[in-house]
Amino acid sequence: MDFSALLKALNEASGFELFRLRVAIDRALEQPHWQVAIQRQLHIGQMIEFFDGQENRLRTGRLVEMRRKQAVVELDEPTRVRWQIPYVSINVDGLDVTIREQPKRGLGRNEVAIG
Incomplete structure (x- = not known):
């Protein structure tokens, strides 16, 4: 998926449209088949x-x-901290999820990560 093109389209949406899309995405991610498909690979x-x-x-x-x-x-740190994470956050297919913006100068907000 081309995250940069998707981000460009999202930047043109209204706040209401973004909220509506977020609700639709949240509902889609709650469908059990996503979790089951990932669990089978773990x-x-x-x-x-x-x-x-x-x-x-x-x-x-x-x-x-x-x-x-x-x-x-x-x-995978010296502290051995345990986290609970949603199955859908696991990158089972090893996909490149980097968002590459074309900023005029410096780094874009989605290209900055902690660590």
């Missing part, structure tokens, strides 16, 4: 890559538990 102990929306970047961790709606991941 096993306990597997190293996974997932998107952290708070830090706007991909992270890696080890899958330690598979719950009904969320996966429990032990982050």
